[in-house]
Amino acid sequence: MIISLRSMSYQDLKKQLSKDDKIVLWSCDTCVKHVGFGGYDKMTILENMLKNDGYNVIKKELIAVSCVPDMIEERKKNIAKKDAFEEATVIIPLTCEAGWDELKEIFPDKKIIKVLNTVGVGICSGKRGTILTNPFEDLDLEPNPKGISMKQTAKKLNLYDTFFNEDEQITTEKKEPVEITIDGEKVTANKGDTLLKACLDNGFKVPHLCYTKVLGGDAVCRLCLVKVEGMRGLVASCSINVEEGMKITTDDDELTEYRRINLELLLASQNHDCLFCTHNYKCELQELVNDLGVEDKNFRHEKGLKPMDDSSMAFVYDPNKCILCTRCIRACDELAGKHNLALLHRGYDSTISPGLDTNMEKSDCATCLACVFACPTGALSERMRKFDGKEWKPSKLHGYYQ
Secondary structure, eight states: OEEEEEOSOHHHHHHTOOTTOEEEEEEESSHHHHTTSOSHHHHHHHHHHHHHTTOEEEEEEEESOTTOHHHHHHHHHOTTTHHHHHHOSEEEEESOHHHHHHHHHHOTTSEEOOOEEEEEEEEEETTTEEEEEEEOTTSSOOOOTTOEEHHHHHHHHTOBSSOHHHHSOOOOOOOOEEEEEETTEEEEEETTSBHHHHHHHTTOOOOOSSOBTTTBOOSOSOOSEEEETTSSSOEETTSSBOOTTOEEEOOSHHHHHHHHHHHHHHHHHTTOOGGGOTTTTSOHHHHHHHHTTOOSOSSOOOSOOOOOBOOOSSEEEOGGGOOOOOHHHHHIIIIIOOOOEEEESSGGGOEEEETTTOOGGGTTOOOOOHHHHHOSSSSEEESOEEEETTTTEEEEOOOOOO
């Protein structure tokens, strides 16, 4: 994993900006996210800081992999994105230096402000956090198989080992707060947020599969159903926005029963076999099945197995584990900018298809794995290991892809 550290203070960043600038924040969703200096949440923190200081942030753009040129080029052609990049005068990338170099090459007319320095290669350790194992040769650091902590690396190189909010004053984004009632408890939420976000932000657990913080929801899994006083029937909370005075019920016997039925229908839609799944014990569908106490299938899967697509050197698509949540499609659209995936056919025959009903290898796939990381089940899995023999010994698969 590429290791980067922050190279400037927030005050130094502001010195390079004008109040007339139109700013795009840009972040990679891979290495720099895992070392704590990028990703959607970090962009949001920086956006709030800049907006509260009077700067004009016109867009946040999360990209699956920042060092793949054709994925950056897509932002210049994509109908939904290109206007913001044409309007922008400044791009602030939260990426490694390779991503910064690509941005400079593809957007030569924009001011690209580098806020991170890449220092080498390392790993994320559960106990020690992120550590640098192989510094670049031109740095005054010796390779260390045990690793050098981010704090030690930053001190040695005169860099910062925390993101901006760790050592700068930060205020929250200015939104219109409203009072709503959730399960009899009065809480504050932001007007315009979805009910699901308001519930989750206030500590109310609402099951969901098609929603993520970055991609939003598509109201297709029907698990986030809630009751709203004055609204007919049950509503998908990821598709309704917060309004003043709403009264919401997130948990009662009727809601639990409907959620169980929806889960059973999802299980019956394909041949979900957890024992032979790469995501066993780390599957969001499996977790919800356990949480809601679904112990048996009232609906049976009557069809045979669908063929897997293992043509890609990066990952495998198994439609037998797919719940059609569309998270992979939205990730390909929003994060990769490739628009390579779509829903094909209807009913039981529905499937996720790349390109014009082809396989992954022959499609316009960038092998960025945005779809794989977005998948809540084992339908999309990285080609990292396989199991052989009676004892199921794991062995690594090495995919030669960028």
